[in-house]
Amino acid sequence: MPEVKTQQVWYRPSLTTQILIGLVVGVLIGWLRPAWGNSIYFLRDIFLNLIKSIIGPLVFSTLVVGIAGGGDLRKVGRMGVKALIYFEVITTVALFLGLAVVNITKPGMGVPLVGTAGEAVQKIGETHPRTFVETLVHIFPASVVDSLVRGDILQIVAFAVLFAMAVSAIGEKGRPMLVAMESLSQVMFKLTNYVMRFAPFGVAAAMAHTIGTQGPSVLISLGNLIVSYYATLVLFVVLVFGIIMLIVRVPVRQFVRAVREPATIAFATTSSESAMPKAMQAMERLGVPKRIVGFVMPTGYSFNLDGSMIFLAITSVFIVDAAEPITHQHFGFAQQLTMMLAFVVTSKGLAGVPRSSILVLLATLSGILPPPIVASGVAILLGIDAIMDMGRSAMNLIGNCLATVVIGRWEREFDDERARIFGTPQEAELDLQRGDVAAAETAQRGE
Numbered sequence: 001m002p003e004v005k006t007q008q009v010w011y012r013p014s015l016t017t018q019i020l021i022g023l024v025v026g027v028l029i030g031w032l033r034p035a036w037g038n039s040i041y042f043l044r045d046i047f048l049n050l051i052k053s054i055i056g057p058l059v060f061s062t063l064v065v066g067i068a069g070g071g072d073l074r075k076v077g078r079m080g081v082k083a084l085i086y087f088e089v090i091t092t093v094a095l096f097l098g099l100a101v102v103n104i105t106k107p108g109m110g111v112p113l114v115g116t117a118g119e120a121v122q123k124i125g126e127t128h129p130r131t132f133v134e135t136l137v138h139i140f141p142a143s144v145v146d147s148l149v150r151g152d153i154l155q156i157v158a159f160a161v162l163f164a165m166a167v168s169a170i171g172e173k174g175r176p177m178l179v180a181m182e183s184l185s186q187v188m189f190k191l192t193n194y195v196m197r198f199a200p201f202g203v204a205a206a207m208a209h210t211i212g213t214q215g216p217s218v219l220i221s222l223g224n225l226i227v228s229y230y231a232t233l234v235l236f237v238v239l240v241f242g243i244i245m246l247i248v249r250v251p252v253r254q255f256v257r258a259v260r261e262p263a264t265i266a267f268a269t270t271s272s273e274s275a276m277p278k279a280m281q282a283m284e285r286l287g288v289p290k291r292i293v294g295f296v297m298p299t300g301y302s303f304n305l306d307g308s309m310i311f312l313a314i315t316s317v318f319i320v321d322a323a324e325p326i327t328h329q330h331f332g333f334a335q336q337l338t339m340m341l342a343f344v345v346t347s348k349g350l351a352g353v354p355r356s357s358i359l360v361l362l363a364t365l366s367g368i369l370p371p372p373i374v375a376s377g378v379a380i381l382l383g384i385d386a387i388m389d390m391g392r393s394a395m396n397l398i399g400n401c402l403a404t405v406v407i408g409r410w411e412r413e414f415d416d417e418r419a420r421i422f423g424t425p426q427e428a429e430l431d432l433q434r435g436d437v438a439a440a441e442t443a444q445r446g447e
Contacts, residue, residue, distance in 0.1 A: 022200030030211025037212025047202025056148040061185040066291025067164035087304040098313030107225035108321030113376040192277040203268035258282040267394040287415035300400035307395030319377035
């Protein structure tokens, strides 16, 4: 049986504590020495590049092992339908909760839309969110190697499902491939543990750059919008996620412990993808089967973006309210409802598009308001997008973690005993018995 080295000659705080320290240090650097934020920003890029290099092989190997090792391909189809239904319901709820809050706080009232759109908005306007047909075609890769190189999660998931079905169909002859994928999966999780040691430095650099470039003036001038957005995120977690956890019987304490580290990484780096490998590992440790984690979480990164939907609802009403003195056009409930229904459709083009939330907002509102006015509103949002993107990324990450637990419970495959011992010495012992040394080391460190 493999052994985990436990020798420790000096106290080292947990990785979560190190990341929080990095976050605070980054804020102080950005506040006191803004120029340093730009100088150390390369550390954030190095961290994100390392994470992106892991995502493709990790998702592919995990999904192949989960599906081909399960043996029943009918479960895959059933799981996929359940996941998509859940995604659609929750993202729609997120959209309308954002609509309710923004109509109470009205952050757009009195904000002048002046100035030109700027080069950043013009660059965004050069592209467009994918239509439903374009998204459907995009799912299936012409070259899986190209998909892995670009880190296109949706294409990797599609190919992995087909590949796993083929491995399962040939029976015993596919066993060597299954063993190889299992080995690759464990290697990638081990590599994730190595890369995560660099996370505190990447987080510090990201926060130093954000605070150094944005500054406190932005927080003051558009404070109502920022507060409205973050208040909605908190409401969504407490009300919507809270109700879901009660209904599905999610072990709340263990779930919070599992997501706190990846959520902190996503928040600080403004990238939910940067935390995906760690989140996948945490959900497996929590008791969600590998095949469900491998399918639901990567798919959710394309279709279950709760933070992005709340952002679209709040910022769209922010712009139409700010534009009202210019257009003399008041958007009542009926017009806002139509706008939200449009986002339900256009948001499906979010997958794999840079600055996708801003892009969908720009494209959708340009069909409702004069494009120059929309561009002016988006230009204002770009000034605070980094601040709002922190909450957006963390919410997207938490939502997808919860989705894996919900589908696991829905499929009656969630391991309550595994969840009960999450983060305890018993968890490390169980991982060692199963030969999963990387997970055992993570559990033993209490991360």
